Amino acid sequence: MSKYQGSCFCGTVKFQVSGAPAAMGYCHCDSCRRWSAGPVNAFSLWPADTLEILAGEDQVGEFHLTEKSYRKWCRQCGGHVFTDHPGFGLVDVYVANLPQLKFEPALHVHYQESVLPIRDGLPKMKDMPAEMGGSGETLPE
Template sequence: MSEYQGSCFCGTVKFQVSGAPEAMGYCHCDSCRRWSAGPVNAFSLWPIKNLQVLSGADQVGEYHLTEQSYRKWCKHCGGHVFTDHPAWDLVDVYVANLPGLTFEPALHVHYQESVLPIRDGLPKMKDMPAEMGGSGETLPE
């Protein structure tokens, strides 16, 4: 079984995910863009049970803008580490925090909100895939 270790910016919060991600891609929604302080967020979605906080669990802060996303960060450095998505039983571990993971994006989500067009041949979902509660509609590149 594959295991990938990561940490927050300062290294206080260390974590590990095991197995394979359920999905990898790019999110263009306003919420992810503002949280990541970038024009797009690279995500990797894992079953929540596959995430283990190895150290610094007492330093993990949590914020709920919505009940769909429980965003988590290190209280010491402010570095963002992951986001729980309880309705899907998945956790988004930010790709930048998993240096050993080979990033193989399969799609773009919330492309209707994009501020940085990316022409890479991957599907551009208007919002989310239908199986995740979205319209399933794709947009042209």
């Protein structure tokens, strides 16, 4: 079974995920953009029970604007580490924090909020796939 280790910016919070991600892609929603301080957020979604915090668990801070996303960061350096999505049983480990993971994005979500159009041939979802409670509607590239 594959294991991928990551950490926060300063290395205080160390973690790993095991197996394979459930999905990888790009999120263009306003919340992810503001949280990541970038025009788009690269995500890797994992079953929540595959995440293990190896060090610094007491230094993990949490904030949630909604009950859909519990965003986590390191209290020492402020580095963002992952986001729990309890309603889906998934955790989003930011791709930048998993240097050994080969990023293979499959789609873009919340593309109607995009501020950085990306023409890569991947499906552009208006919101989320129907399987995750979204409309399943795609937008033109």
